[in-house]
Amino acid sequence: MAFDIDEQYDKIYRYCYLKVKHKETAEDITQETFLRYLEHPQYSNIDKTLQLLYTIAGNLCTDEFRKHKTDELTDTEASSENIEENVLSDIELKNALTKLSEDDRELILLKYINEVPVNVMAKLYNISRFALNRRINRVLGMLHEYMGKEELK
Amino acid sequence: MTDKEKKKLLEAFDIPDPDRKKQFSDEYRKRRPEKIKKPIFPLIMRTVASAAMLALVIGAITRIPKPDTDMFNDDNIIETTTAATSIEASAQTTADNSAAVTTTAMGKDKSKTTTASKAVSTDPAKTNDDNSTVTAEADDPENNEPEPTEHTQKPARTTKTPSVRITTTRESQHHLTTTKPAPQPQTTTVTTSSKASAGEVESGATGRDMTVDIDVKYDVRDEILTVEALSSGNGVGRDGNDDKNGSDIPVDEKIRDMFSDSNAVVLAKVNKIVYTSIDGEAYTAENITITEVFKGSLTPDDRITLFVSGGYIPGEEYIKHHRYVLLPDAENYSIYDGGGCAGREYVGDTYLFFIKNSSSSFPHGSFELISHGDEAVFRQEDDSYVSMHDDSLSLEISSLY
Numbered sequence: 001m002a003f004d005i006d007e008q009y010d011k012i013y014r015y016c017y018l019k020v021k022h023k024e025t026a027e028d029i030t031q032e033t034f035l036r037y038l039e040h041p042q043y044s045n046i047d048k049t050l051q052l053l054y055t056i057a058g059n060l061c062t063d064e065f066r067k068h069k070t071d072e073l074t075d076t077e078a079s080s081e082n083i084e085e086n087v088l089s090d091i092e093l094k095n096a097l098t099k100l101s102e103d104d105r106e107l108i109l110l111k112y113i114n115e116v117p118v119n120v121m122a123k124l125y126n127i128s129r130f131a132l133n134r135r136i137n138r139v140l141g142m143l144h145e146y147m148g149k150e151e152l153k
Numbered sequence: 154m155t156d157k158e159k160k161k162l163l164e165a166f167d168i169p170d171p172d173r174k175k176q177f178s179d180e181y182r183k184r185r186p187e188k189i190k191k192p193i194f195p196l197i198m199r200t201v202a203s204a205a206m207l208a209l210v211i212g213a214i215t216r217i218p219k220p221d222t223d224m225f226n227d228d229n230i231i232e233t234t235t236a237a238t239s240i241e242a243s244a245q246t247t248a249d250n251s252a253a254v255t256t257t258a259m260g261k262d263k264s265k266t267t268t269a270s271k272a273v274s275t276d277p278a279k280t281n282d283d284n285s286t287v288t289a290e291a292d293d294p295e296n297n298e299p300e301p302t303e304h305t306q307k308p309a310r311t312t313k314t315p316s317v318r319i320t321t322t323r324e325s326q327h328h329l330t331t332t333k334p335a336p337q338p339q340t341t342t343v344t345t346s347s348k349a350s351a352g353e354v355e356s357g358a359t360g361r362d363m364t365v366d367i368d369v370k371y372d373v374r375d376e377i378l379t380v381e382a383l384s385s386g387n388g389v390g391r392d393g394n395d396d397k398n399g400s401d402i403p404v405d406e407k408i409r410d411m412f413s414d415s416n417a418v419v420l421a422k423v424n425k426i427v428y429t430s431i432d433g434e435a436y437t438a439e440n441i442t443i444t445e446v447f448k449g450s451l452t453p454d455d456r457i458t459l460f461v462s463g464g465y466i467p468g469e470e471y472i473k474h475h476r477y478v479l480l481p482d483a484e485n486y487s488i489y490d491g492g493g494c495a496g497r498e499y500v501g502d503t504y505l506f507f508i509k510n511s512s513s514s515f516p517h518g519s520f521e522l523i524s525h526g527d528e529a530v531f532r533q534e535d536d537s538y539v540s541m542h543d544d545s546l547s548l549e550i551s552s553l554y
Contacts, residue, residue: 005178005185013171014163027171034181094165101477105166112154113163130514131432 003049005034011114012057018106019061029064033057051120054110058124096146104139111136360454364440365516367458371428373465374487383471383478383488408548414523415507417449418553422503424456428464431514433474435490437464438519439498441506447553458519460511462526463492493526496541505531505538505550 012033017026033056043049097105110116110124122129154162402410412418421441429438443455451457468483471490480486498504507529511521522529528546531538540546 005181006174009171009174009178013174014166014168017168018166023169023171027173030171031173031177034177035184038184093161094167097165103476108162109166113159113166127432128514130512131434134432134434 003046008053009034011116012053014109014113015054015106016057016061018102018109019058020064025064029057029060032060036060047117047120050116051123054116054120054124092147093143096143099146100139100142104142107136107139108143360443360452360456363455363457363518365438365458365519367427367429367438367516369429371430371465371467371470371487373428374467374485376486377465378468378480378486378488380488380490383475383480404546404548407546408552411507411523411529412448412553414509415448415529416509417451417520418447418505418507419443419449419451420445420447420503420505420550421457421459423498423500426498426500428466430464430466430470431460433470434462435464435466435471435488435492437461437492437498444503458516459506459508460515460519460521461492461494461498461530462522463490463494465489494542496527496530496532498527498530498541503533504541505533 009030013026013030016029016033017023020026020029033053036056037049037053040052043052097108100108107121110121111118116124118129118132122132125132127135419441421443423439423441425440427438427440429436437460439459439461441457441459443451443453443457445453465487468480468486468488471488472478472480472483507523508520509523511519515521526542528540528542530541531546531548532541533539534547537547537549
């Protein structure tokens with residue numbers, strides 16, 4: 001099954017940006033992902049297609065991270081590591097998101113924004129679907145709690 | 154999640170829009186193959202596998218023994234060799250006969266039919282004595298009593314009968330192809346094995362042992378930290394009572410719901426407690442012996458393994474799955490995770506459990522409580538049983554009958 005390049009480009013780009021936190025690098029990796037995908041046999045199953053795309057993207061991000069491990073990122077965009085220096089909006093959700101770990105943010109992005117199927121995510125993380133659901137529920141619980149604490153302030 | 158909520162979430166991530174999307178999309182569409190070809194190799198494999206299965210089925214059907222024909226009334230047989238039918242012995246068959254019939258033409262106008270038959274019996278006491286050689290002579294007015302040939306005198310087992318497939322139990326010692334063991338009282342096939350170890354409370358050994366092996370076991374270290382202590386130190390709040398259910402539902406209705414949700418409701422004694430983890434979450438595996446059954450197919454004296462959320466997990470294991478937690482010298486600590494449980498079970502004590510077959514995350518054949526935490530575990534208090542998690546949830550044992 002062919003996917004919609006416009007839709008998947010955005011999703012893969014978001015996934016890469018969350019990992020590398022650099023706009024240009026994330027776009028480069030996104031495009032590289034799709035080009036590498038073309039080199040593989042084309043799957044008719046959309047789940048396998050998505051799994052392959054995210055696997056390629058994840059591996060490219062890891063390679064990029066290793067390449068620039070000792071370098072400081074000269075990102076033009078706000079880095080999540082400089083939380084205190086960011087101009088924080090009043091949105092409680094944004095504040096709550098920044099308190100999550102990178103892995104947990106990635107989970108939320110994949111599940112609710114990119115709408116990646118649970119079975120594809122489970123294969124990406126190499127855990128069972130039940131474990132994945134438990135993790136998602138836990139992260140949602142934490143988000144809920146952070147947002148609840150913000151409301152009390 | 155609605156589109157509005159999704160948009161709000163996306164904005165919260167603060168991800169800038171890509172610049173080169175349109176340009177790349179156009180280029181990609183040119184490069185993408187027009188038609189996605191289905192890979193051929195899997196199709197070939199599927200076809201071959203289907204053909205092989207079909208061949209197996211046809212082969213099995215053709216091997217079904219056909220009804221014996223009456224040879225003695227047929228005068229026209231000159232020479233016939235019939236291979237003995239193969240017999241598939243099983244615990245259910247009681248007796249079967251295979252006949253090897255060899256008829257040789259002894260000479261002009263003479264024929265002799267020898268039928269060697271053997272009975273395959275399920276009785277181990279029966280041996281080759283059951284084999285009998287029946288010699289019959291064809292109707293022939295000029296019969297001159299020819300000598301039987303060696304060929305017709307051969308005992309049944311040399312008639313090249315395909316070896317009988319014997320279903321043996323572990324007790325079987327027989328090797329004869331013509332007999333198979335008598336049906337022994339079959340033990341229930343168990344998919345798990347139990348290992349009684351030191352420290353386990355001995356219980357009646359008459360029931361089924363359905364406990365499972367635990368691959369990962371943790372000892373409790375001297376230094377213990379709770380998850381709450383870790384979380385408060387790291388700015389991450391976590392409520393141990395995250396499974397507190399609303400108390401609006403009447404107790405009777407709640408108990409009924411719990412009964413209905415359970416695969417089994419049992420009174421059981423805890424024999425052994427092992428601390429382990431499933432997918433990075435602390436769990437306690439409890440080997441319990443059933444003393445009374447109120448629902449389900451378990452029987453008294455059965456021994457099962459029950460997984461309860463919460464327990465002790467080594468510090469280094471905990472931080473592996475909780476990266477936001479900072480814990481120097483983690484290997485010196487055990488982390489106690491309540492897992493939504495308000496109390497703890499003790500070895501030697503008896504509790505009322507509402508349980509269900511565990512999900513695929515847990516070892517096959519084990520059980521888990523019907524809900525997270527220990528609401529579904531009841532301890533005895535005087536004449537009634539009270540939930541470990543909620544004192545207001547209590548029941549009389551008689552109500553379960």
